[in-house]
Amino acid sequence: MVTNSCSFEDVDKLMQSLELVIYVPTFVFGLVLNTLALTVFCVVLRKWNESTIYMTNLALMDLLLLLLLPFKMHAIKHCWEASKKLFCSFLESMYFVGMYGSIYTITCIAVDRYIAIQHPFRAKDIRSPKAAIIVCVIIWCLALVATSPIYGFRDNSDKPFHCFHGFSDKGWSLALIGSLEVFGFLLPATVLMVCSVQNIRTLRQSQKQSAKSRAGERIMYSSLCAFLIPFTPCHLGIFLQFLVRQGIITSCQSQTSIALFVQVAMCLANVTCCLDAICYYFIAKEVRSSRETFRLSISQRRTTSTSEV
Structure with missing residues (x-):
């Protein structure tokens, strides 16, 4: 395990300022963008198809994570009493529910698009709003179960502690970190990239790209960005810290x-939480476009029937 001979005081002092610089704008902009997204999907559009259901679930996951940022900001400079360890573990668990719930929701969006584009005839039997709701409920349940071990990551010391920091050795076991890296990142990242690449290739090979297919392509690019940009460095850092805690990296x-x-x-x-807003924009644009197309077709039918009379 990691030795205590190294000093991390300079890192801690730097992070006390840097975390606030990152968290404050993330909290403000993320809260506004995700609240606006829920308003658009639930009030303005009110079209509950597979895409809007997954996006609503993604916005809820992001809001859960965002609402925990004030606790993280408080824990940066303040020690908590030992009596608050259970409450801290609950907050830490919900934080990772929001993070990995977002990861799997983005992955499900890619799979849903893959089914719709690659298997359009079977998609009518597989895809449905009800199925999307069931998948979202499963994501919440799995995330809650998978993060439950966090309640055992705190030692039994009566000393004050920093919440969201300083997990015990139980939190850095090979089985736990291996499962986190494989099932929490590598597996969904592989599924996301394979589905996205196949979908983009299929759309580009079509002789004539419609506005809807172009919007679908933008959604896939935005999903890749919202997944790979924030989560790749995060899981690389967790793996490197695991090597430190196991005594493999000693310098x-x-x-x-x-x-x-x-x-x-x-x-x-x-x-x-902010990057997902790109996905929200293209989904809302796609839904709005499909509604306008439907209204136009209805109008044309009425005009044709009137002229025939």
Whole structure:
């Protein structure tokens, strides 16, 4: 395990200021954008298809993560009493529910698009708003179950502690970190990239791209950005910190660099709450376009029937 010979005071002091610089704008803009997205999907558009259901679920996941940022900002400079460890574990669990719930919701959006584009005839039997709701409920349940071990990551010390920091050795076991990296990142990242690449290739090979297919392509690009940009450095940092905690990386200079990298990466992972707004925009545009097309077709039918009379 990691030795105590290295000092991380400089890293902690730097992060106390840097985390606030990242968290404050992320909280403000993320709260506005996700609240606006829920308003658009639930009040303005009110068209509950598969895309809007997944996007609503993604906005709820992002809001859960955002509402926990004030607690993280408070924990940066303030120690909590030992009596608040259970409450802290609950907040930490909900934080990771929001993070990994977002990861799997973005992945499900890519799979849903893959089914619709690659298997359009079977899609009518597989895709439905009811199926999308069931998938979203499963994501919430799995995220809650998968994050439950966090309640055992705090030691039994009566000393004050910093919430969201300083997990015990139980939180850095090989089985736990291996499962986190594989099922929390590598597997959904692989599914997302394979589905997105196949979909983009199919859309580009079509002789004539419609406005809807172009919007679908933009949604896939935005999903890739919202996934890879914040979550890749985050999980790379977790893996490197795991090597430190296992005593594989022993250099003090390397340990301090990794400590700084993983904390900055975890901060930037929260930026996904703002990047997801790109997906919201293209989904809303796609839904609005489909509604206008439907209204135009109805109008043309009425005009044709009137002229025949």
